[in-house]
Amino acid sequence: MARNDLPPDPKGSEITSQEAYKYRRTFLKQAGLFAGTSALWGGGLIALSSRGQADPPPAPPPVPRADSVSGDAWKNVRRPTPYDTSEDKTAFDDVTTYNNFYELGLGKADPARNAETLKPRPWTVKIGGEVEKSVEVDVDELTKRFGLEERIYRMRCVEAWSMVIPWVGFPLAKLVKWARPTSRAKFVLMKTLFDPEQLPGQRRSVLDWPYVEGLRIDEAVNPLTLMAVGLYGAPLLGQNGAPLRLVVPWKYGFKGVKSITQIWFTDRMPRNTWRVANGREYGFYANVNPEVPHPRWSQATERRIGTVGRIDTQMFNGYGEYVADMYAGMDLKKNF
Ligand SMILES: Nc1nc2c(c(=O)[nH]1)N[C@H]1C(S)=C(S)[C@@H](COP(=O)(O)O)O[C@H]1N2
Ligand SMILES: [Mo]
Numbered sequence: 001m002a003r004n005d006l007p008p009d010p011k012g013s014e015i016t017s018q019e020a021y022k023y024r025r026t027f028l029k030q031a032g033l034f035a036g037t038s039a040l041w042g043g044g045l046i047a048l049s050s051r052g053q054a055d056p057p058p059a060p061p062p063v064p065r066a067d068s069v070s071g072d073a074w075k076n077v078r079r080p081t082p083y084d085t086s087e088d089k090t091a092f093d094d095v096t097t098y099n100n101f102y103e104l105g106l107g108k109a110d111p112a113r114n115a116e117t118l119k120p121r122p123w124t125v126k127i128g129g130e131v132e133k134s135v136e137v138d139v140d141e142l143t144k145r146f147g148l149e150e151r152i153y154r155m156r157c158v159e160a161w162s163m164v165i166p167w168v169g170f171p172l173a174k175l176v177k178w179a180r181p182t183s184r185a186k187f188v189l190m191k192t193l194f195d196p197e198q199l200p201g202q203r204r205s206v207l208d209w210p211y212v213e214g215l216r217i218d219e220a221v222n223p224l225t226l227m228a229v230g231l232y233g234a235p236l237l238g239q240n241g242a243p244l245r246l247v248v249p250w251k252y253g254f255k256g257v258k259s260i261t262q263i264w265f266t267d268r269m270p271r272n273t274w275r276v277a278n279g280r281e282y283g284f285y286a287n288v289n290p291e292v293p294h295p296r297w298s299q300a301t302e303r304r305i306g307t308v309g310r311i312d313t314q315m316f317n318g319y320g321e322y323v324a325d326m327y328a329g330m331d332l333k334k335n336f
Contacts, residue, residue, distance in 0.1 A: 115238025214270030
C-alpha cells in the first residue's frame with residue numbers, strides 16, 4: 001500500500017479547498033478508511049483536537065484516493081483534451097448530491113445518503129461473450145493499463161435537466177481493443193453489480209435488476225465514449241457509480257450505467273433496462289434530440305443545474321461533429 005503516491009492537486013479552478021475537504025471525508029468514509037481516532041491526510045496523520053474531532057489541515061488538502069487506487073495513473077491524468085467544453089462546471093456538491101441511482105433510492109438526494117453500503121474496492125470486472133478470451137480484471141488494473149484523462153462533458157438527463165461534469169477515465173475504445181472482440185461482436189452490453197446487500201434498492205422490483213445498458217460497437221469505440229473512474233480529479237463516490245461507470249455524452253444520462261461488474265460483447269442489440277421497463281418512452285439509441293419529445297414532456301429545452309431559467313437542448317447534446325456520421329441514413333425519430 002503506497003500511501004504517498006497521491007494524485008496531483010487539481011487546479012484551483014477545478015475544486016475548492018472546501019469541496020476537497022468535504023470530498024475527502026466522504027470518500028474515506030465510503031472506502032472504509034475513515035478511522036475513528038485519526039484520519040489520513042495526504043500521507044500524514046493529523047492530531048485530534050481536545051473535542052475529539054479532526055482538525056482540518058491548514059493548507060488545502062490534496063484530493064482523496066483509496067489506498068488501492070493505482071497511484072501512477074492518478075498522478076498522470078492527461079488534461080486538457082480537445083473534447084472539453086469550456087462552459088461553467090456544475091458545482092461539486094450538486095454533482096454528488098443530485099443523482100439518479102435507483103439501486104440506492106428513488107429520490108435525487110437518496111444515493112448520496114445511502115452510498116455507504118456500496119463498497120467500491122476491491123472490485124473486479126468480467127469481460128466476455130464474443131471475445132477471443134474472457135477475463136476477470138481488477139478495476140485498478142484497467143486504469144493502470146489504459147491511463148487516465150479528464151473529460152469535461154455536458155450530461156443531459158432524459159428528465160430535461162443537465163450538468164457539466166469534469167470526469168476522469170479512459171476511453172472505452174482502449175478496453176474494446178484490449179478485449180479482442182470476435183467478428184460476431186456487434187454490440188457491447190454492461191451490467192451494474194447485482195448485490196442487494198450493497199445496493200438495497202435491488203430488493204424492490206422497480207426495475208429489472210441488474211441495470212443493463214449497451215452500445216453499438218462503433219458507438220463504443222467513438223473517441224468521446226468514456227469509462228469514468230472519477231470526477232473533479234478524484235475517485236468516484238458511490239452515488240456517481242463507483243468505481244467504474246459509462247459516460248456517453250451525446251446520449252441521455254440513463255445510458256451511463258453505474259458500478260459496472262460485467263462487460264459483454266454480443267451479436268444482438270442489448271435489452272437495456274429502461275427500454276424493457278417502458279419501450280414506448282425509452283429506446284436503445286437514446287441520442288439527445290430536441291426534436292423528439294418524450295411522450296410526456298418536450299426535450300427542446302433543459303434546466304442546467306445551479307443556474308436560473310432554461311437553455312436550448314442541442315442535437316446530440318452538442319457533440320454532432322463527432323457522432324452524427326454514425327447515424328447517417330437512420331430515422332432518428334423511429335430509432336429513438
Ligand atoms: N445502475 C444504474 N445506473 C444509472 C442509473 C440508475 O438508476 N442505476 N441512472 C441513470 C440516469 S437516469 C442518469 S441521468 C445517470 C446519472 O448519473 P449521476 O448521478 O452520476 O449524475 O446515471 C444513470 N446510470
Ligand atoms: Mo437520467
